[in-house]
Amino acid sequence: MGTKGETLSARKAAVLRAVVEGYISTTQPVGSSHVSEIADLGVSTATVRNEMLALEQAGYLSQPHTSAGRIPTEKGYRHFVDTLTDVSGTLGRTERQQVRAFFDTTHSELEQMLADTSALLADLTAYAALVVAPQHSTATIRSVSLVDLSERLVMALVVYENGSVDKRTIEVDRPADSVEMARASTQLTDLLAGSPASALRDRELAHALTPLATRVLDSLADLSDAEEQLYVGGAASVAGLFDATETVRSVLGILEKQLVVVSLVRDILDRGLTVAIGSETGVAPLAECSLIVAPYEVAGQPVGSIGVLGPTRMNYPQALAAVAVVSQNLGHRLSAP
Known part of the structure; x- marks a missing residue:
């Protein structure tokens, strides 16, 4: 989960974990008596206090007030996160x-x-x-289909393998019949299926397309630039x-x-x-x-x-x-x- 820091003794690690978990749950500085209660270390509160002082001196804990309670530092949280096992x-x-x-x-x-x-x-x-x-630029194209909206308007639907769909309304020079629309859809799908969206701006691909398919491809070129x-x-x-x-x-x-x-x-x-x-x-x-x-x-x-x-x-x-x-x-x- 991150870069492993220095190794702490098992007792210091247990004390640090108790302070982090205590502070997360209460949002209040954690004292040695609280750590003794929850960490079950089998040592005196004075020993826990000494371990907390050592952790503070090593940069894992800080003391926000003059009270005995301490809170984790970034270094303390980092050690806690890096030593988490199965969450x-x-x-x-x-x-x-x-x-x-x-x-x-x-x-x-x-x-x-x-x-x-x-x-x-x-x-x-x-x-x-x-x-x-x-x-967008790396999304793989599954298919391209055209829908006739009106005499001079066509909607292109670009469907990607990741489930996203781009829709683009395109003005065409002349009305297109259903056969022409179907042929253009087939050409564009055959050409682009399995390719990344960046292929939409590859003009080398357009040489064998019908005029309608070429017009659609030109209109879709900027889709791969989408943020x-x-x-x-x-x-x-x-x-x-x-x-x-x-x-x-x-x-x-x-x-x-x-x-x-x-x-x-x-x-x-x-x-x-x-x-x-x-x-x-x-x-x-x-x-x-x-x-x-x-x-x-x-x-x-x-x-x-x-x-x-x-x-x-x-x-x-x-x-x-x-x-x-x-x-x-x-x-x-x-x-x-």
């Missing part, structure tokens, strides 16, 4: 059934399904949820996740910048991470946030990504489990014929 059990049976039922019953077009998926993930985690649509679409669910919940109004405003401002968020998600995945904590995002307004991301696959190939954005004190095991289950189910749904 699948942290998503309840009811939530898993909710995910399965959603994908079993949704029959929306891709865009609506992805928007609904972001709402589902936000509901499961109580954090802001992100779904990045399949990248990746971002769907954000649960943005309204952000207000309740942070104490400072300024932080809420900053986070909401970032969520409105589609290009920034899509680039951030891609960058995190490119760095081999599934979790970016605080400054690891590289985006200053998200310094108090963590972002969990995962790709979803169609036919074994990553086509898009999903994630959740919340405070650094987020419930990492539950959020990781929710992202994993939703990404797997979304991929299976899109892979279905």
Whole structure:
């Protein structure tokens, strides 16, 4: 889930885990007596206190006030996340059934399904949820069909293997009969099926096409340039996740910048991470946030990504489990014929 840090003794790791879990659940600094109660280490409170002091000196914990309680630092959260093992059990049976039922019953077009998926993930985690649509330029074309709208208007439907559909209304020079329309549809499908959307701008392909098919291909050329679409669910919940109004405003401002968020998600995945904590995002307004991301696959190939954005004190095991289950189910749904 990230780069492994230095190795902690089993006792220090248990103390750190107890502080992280205590702070996640209470949002209050965690004291040595609380750690002694939940960590079951078989040592005195004084020994636990010494271990917490050592963890603070090593940069894993900080003491926000002069009280005995401590909270995790980014380094502490990173160690906690990197030493998580199986998180699948942290998503309840009811939530898993909710995910399965959603994908079993949704029959929306891709865009609506992805928007609904972001709402589902936000509901499961109580954090802001992100779904990045399949990248257009690499989406594989399944078919092209033409529909006669009026004498001079034709609608072209480009259907992709990932389930998305592009619609383009095209003005033609003269009316086309049903035979001409069918021939153009067949030519375009034969030419483009199995090719990425970038083939729509390949003029070398057009030399043997009918005039109608050529006109349609010319009109579709810019489809491969479309930016990746971002769907954000649960943005309204952000207000309740942070104490400072300024932080809420900053986070909401970032969520409105589609290009920034899509680039951030891609960058995190490119760095081999599934979790970016605080400054690891590289985006200053998200310094108090963590972002969990995962790709979803169609036919074994990553086509898009999903994630959740919340405070650094987020419930990492539950959020990781929710992202994993939703990404797997979304991929299976899109892979279905």
